[in-house]
Amino acid sequence: MIQDILNVREKLKELSSDNKKGLTEEFRSFLIKSPQDFNNLYKELENIPADPIREAYSFDDATSLELNRVSSELKDSGISVWPKFYSKEKISALKNLANKCLNNAQTWLKSASDEFSIHKDNELGCEHMGSKDSLRTGRTRTRFLSKRSEHNNSPVNELFSDLRINQVGRLLYDAHAFKSYFLFERLVPSNISDSWHIDGILDQYKAMILLEDVSEKQGPMFFKPNSKSLLDNKLKPLLYTTFAHGRNWGCYPYKSIIDDLGIQTFKCTGTAGDAIFFDTLNLHRGSICKSGQRLGIVAYLGVETARNQVLRFLGVE
Numbered sequence: 001m002i003q004d005i006l007n008v009r010e011k012l013k014e015l016s017s018d019n020k021k022g023l024t025e026e027f028r029s030f031l032i033k034s035p036q037d038f039n040n041l042y043k044e045l046e047n048i049p050a051d052p053i054r055e056a057y058s059f060d061d062a063t064s065l066e067l068n069r070v071s072s073e074l075k076d077s078g079i080s081v082w083p084k085f086y087s088k089e090k091i092s093a094l095k096n097l098a099n100k101c102l103n104n105a106q107t108w109l110k111s112a113s114d115e116f117s118i119h120k121d122n123e124l125g126c127e128h129m130g131s132k133d134s135l136r137t138g139r140t141r142t143r144f145l146s147k148r149s150e151h152n153n154s155p156v157n158e159l160f161s162d163l164r165i166n167q168v169g170r171l172l173y174d175a176h177a178f179k180s181y182f183l184f185e186r187l188v189p190s191n192i193s194d195s196w197h198i199d200g201i202l203d204q205y206k207a208m209i210l211l212e213d214v215s216e217k218q219g220p221m222f223f224k225p226n227s228k229s230l231l232d233n234k235l236k237p238l239l240y241t242t243f244a245h246g247r248n249w250g251c252y253p254y255k256s257i258i259d260d261l262g263i264q265t266f267k268c269t270g271t272a273g274d275a276i277f278f279d280t281l282n283l284h285r286g287s288i289c290k291s292g293q294r295l296g297i298v299a300y301l302g303v304e305t306a307r308n309q310v311l312r313f314l315g316v317e
């Protein structure tokens, strides 16, 4: 059965959608019964090469050097900072747009329901995300989806066309990388912090671009470098529980496990314009904002690895 699952990519073209559904269910129920088989499969999927990248991007020498540095740090520790990724002028244009969008999002949050929901902002082209609880946790978010047609505002189009962000993922995974969406995020003081988590079990990474200086007081992201390497060891339950029970339930380890890891926390402080690239299979969390605010952009990137193609077939999001 494991071999059939590993080879499923080759069969996909021949299968009707009904057959695909049946096969997904058959594979899933087999793997749900056997956590060990799932963990072995997950590991083996890393060794299958992705489809070759058709068109190479080209960059000047200085940029190529920085791209190589960032992707190799990401490989080693799961996180890397690219200082001055954007100029002051660009940051100021993005900040204006972020505040406009987030103010609209905040107004909407006041009338939002207790359940998480998404509200389309037709004026600005973004969509607000959250629930009443977001007001309590001090977190406002709104996102721009990637789509073929142009967005109305040029800073957003420029973000979507910045191939440096994609190239980091290409170098990291040796696979095609694509932006799913950009999120503007504002964190204001509250006494509630996020819990340690991984984002999911698909290969993916994020770029967080700081729009204002972030010191320890503004609630920087906290990150456990190279904790991804413990997913088949001390953090072993996470991969399987996320597969079997979904991300909300499966991606959050017990706090006591984190304390026992003995990994020093990396605090993502920095200067407006810095970009922090991180592999979301490493443990991270938002910390508490004590004063001022943390304003930033988070780019969500997917990659076309063989592992992702098989996991998506198995119903993993």
Ligand SMILES: [Fe+2]
Residues within 6 Å of the ligand: 197, 198, 199, 280, 284
């Ligand atoms: Fe996260």
